[in-house]
Amino acid sequence: MEFALLFKILIVVGVFVLTLLVALYSTWAERKVSAIMQDRIGPNRAGPFGLLQPLADGVKMFMKEEIIPGQANRALFILGPCLAMLTAGMTSAIIPWGDVITINPESVPFSEYFTFGESKTYIVQAADINIGILYAFGVVSVGVYGIMIGGWASNNKYSLLGAIRASSQMISYELAMGLSMIAVIMMTGSLSVREIVEQQDGFNWNIWYQPLGFIIFLICAFAETNRAPFDLPECETELIGGYHTEYSSMKLGFFLFAEYFNMFISCAIIAAVYFGGYNFPFMHDLGLSDNAIAIIGIFVFLGKVIFGILFFMWIRWTLPRFRYDQLMKLGWQILIPLAIVNLLFTGLGIIVFK
Amino acid sequence: MLLYLFYILSAITVGCALLTIFSKNPVYSVLFVIATFFSIAGHFILLNAQFLAIVQVIVYAGAIMVLFLTVLMYLNLNKSVESSKPLLIKIAAMVSGGLLFLVLIASFKSGLSIAPTSVRGDAGLIKNLGNTLFTEYLFPFEATAVLFLSTMAGAITLTRKK
Structure with missing residues (x-):
């Protein structure tokens, strides 16, 4: 068996398991964070510190009775949560989790069973495609179908309103998101996420050059993941449960879980594009080998992502929900013009300083 | 494969x-x-x-x-919104559909004569595409952009309340 292929399979499986685990424990962390912020204790019954709570939740979800409403469109009703999960899991392929790792054939156990190709350096990433960041945008823009189809197929007015809100919200905020990302692409000159990360060597992060772009991107990320203060599609004070009002059992679980999946992925993209990815300050002054730096880099990257997730939760439990017209006004009349201004100033800066 | x-x-x-x-x-x-x-x-x-x-x-x-x-x-x-259309509209639809079909056949016939080897394999990569768009096809590209802008402005003017 070819070793490069084995390494790729390991990375893909590892990334998938990691994404699942982080998303799973995000649900636990969300409860703990909200509990701390509201001066409560939070889940503490299942396991130490309630650490087995996600498992208990999962079992509960699977055991519940499944109800498909009589007037609902059966096929599309089932397709909705499937699509939400599928698109949520697709983006993690282009995220560079770490730098290149050099592996000598002698140091690999059972190396006589593998064939080694030309290259001995392996990237810690599932796929380094030259249009990586656009791929992420493509998947995000398709991601709304799960909510829309599920909401429409439920044959419920509240679900339908939630689905319509979700679609118009996502279309509106995608524009500002794309415009703020174009400024970074102009600076980097590449659409590959790996190249964007490589250019932020050490402490030379993109956030120092793109503070406004970062804020716009962050706000849009909140809107795209349907997190508070933009969780209007599932706004329970107006729409009962929004697009998942009629869902029960694990189908509901998938919808809820996809949100945490998306949150993890958007934090990873923010960390990679604006916070230097696996780069950390003074990484070349430690006197460590390249492999050691690469492995530390993976943990640094995960640390940045987890910090991002905690930030998302902090915002959720701090800010009240927007009203729908305020949401549209913010998207179209404030964020998009700001993103265009940011784009112009970035272009000016590139001409003046390079 | x-x-x-x-x-x-x-x-x-x-x-x-x-x-x-x-x-x-x-x-x-x-x-x-x-x-x-x-x-x-x-x-x-x-x-x-x-x-x-x-x-x-x-x-x-x-x-x-x-x-x-x-x-x-x-x-x-x-509700079934499919109402029966008058005969004139049916005939008009048939004629315009047939004309479109004719144009499509004509374009396919001329398109098929291009040998596949004459197209560069990397023409669709973003760098080459951008170069082509912004040098060789700059005018059509900008004209399309202006067209889109005017469409947008037109749509906004039409929907705007007095």
């Missing part, structure tokens, strides 16, 4: 396109159009044009069809 992929993709594309027309439920039609767009993106990838493939997904599947679906959701689909 590539040839088989092409055949499978083509079968999916044509099948989904046909299902789009023959579906009774408009929501199914929209979903099949989305599937068609995805398989066309697959064709672009087979032609080594990743940028075009991803733009196809973002623009058509991700933005335009979301708008279509949103508009469809506002409609009451339980």
